[in-house]
Amino acid sequence: MWFKNLKIYRLSTAWTLSAEALADKLAPAAFTPGNNLQAQSLGWVPVREGGPLVHAVRGQLLLSLRAEKKLLPSTVVNQVARARAQDLEAQQGFKPGRKQMKELKEQVFDELLPRAFSITRDTAVWIDPVNHWLVIDAAAAAKADEVLGLLAKSIDPFPAEPLYVEQSPSAAMTGWLAGDEAPANFTIDQDTELAAGGDSRAAVRYVRHTPEIEDLRRHIASGKQCTRLAMTWADRISFVLTEGLDVKRVAPQDVLKENADAAGLAEDQRFDSDMALMTGELAKLLDDLVQALGGEKK
Incomplete structure (x- = not known):
């Protein structure tokens, strides 16, 4: 059940809602299939079939937004x-x-x-009241905006705030590559993309290939900045960091998979165990990532 892509926001420090209170606020916007005249319908659905709208494990909260769209090219x-x-x-x-x-x-x-066919997709949302994170499992900004829009209608005051860091991801990643040194607790992996600013947008991309440090420095000296960088955190989670502070292609490493597989639990217990493991590890990754980017800008 690991999130694949992370759209990262700060959970408001004013957050006080319990899982039950949050479910009550989401209930009026619960998903109902659209009628024949609706091109799209949105609503909250249980994370687990037959369960509540808010799935809670060890203080961590999981939501799911369903979007139904008519296919009419x-x-x-x-x-x-x-x-x-x-x-x-x-x-x-x-x-x-x-x-x-x-x-x-x-x-x-x-x-x-x-007469158009309908397709549905679900977008998962993780709310961490302990460490104050709100994370959406979405690669595209439009999907995250759907979640934020319905959250704004369901919860007053709006619980999500932008995450600001002292150093831009692009500048930080470029510095790591130029200095041939990853930040503490991270390693740099093979996939890298550098792009020039201005009208040219000239770009060079390395896929499953470790570039020579001199090649990287030459590209950087010519004005290119790193826009995407594959990294691994603490030998536990690999991901790609983008210039927009999105975390993509999240994948737990073997050490985490082995810990999860060794549990031998029933399906419901396995889901809760996986959720606890994922939220615990991602919370620590996000804290380290913010520190690697110079800390949070208040």
Whole structure:
């Protein structure tokens, strides 16, 4: 159940909600399947089937947001609209104008929507009231925004705050590469990306390849900055850090997998054990990462 990607926020220090109180606040926005006229519907669902909206283990909280979206490609809408436009042109003797085409596409969209297929996806959210983290398992900003938007509607005051660090990730990663030295408790792995600023955006990427230090310094001297860097924390978790302070491709290393596999627990107990292990390890990783970036900017 490990999170694969981390969108990281600070949990407000004013947070006082218990798991039960939080579930009560989420309940009015619980997920219900959309009707034929809804292109998308969002809502909270239990993390475990049949369980509560908030899954709590050792003070850590886990939520899940479900998004249901109708699959109606714009190419299909445009194709039908063009056919309708040809019929309309034959009737009125001239091509439909821009406004008429817009109205025609909207009409076609509304007609086809009830017949469109639906897909659902769930986005996990971890709330750490102990260390004050709010983390969303999402690679794309749009998915994180869905979570933050519904949280804002469900909880007042809004519990998430941006995380600010003293040194930008790009500057820090560039310094680590130029100095050929990782920060304390981290090692630098093989995947690296450097990009130039300005209009050129010239970039060089190393994939599963350890670049020579002189090559890296030459790229940095030419004005490139590190935008993505693969790293491992404490020989326990590997990940990729981005210039936007996103943590991607999170993967527990063998030592953690062995500890989890040795438990021999029932399914529900295994889930709780995995959640406790994941949240405990990620909380320590995030603390060390913030320190590696010069500490938190207040």
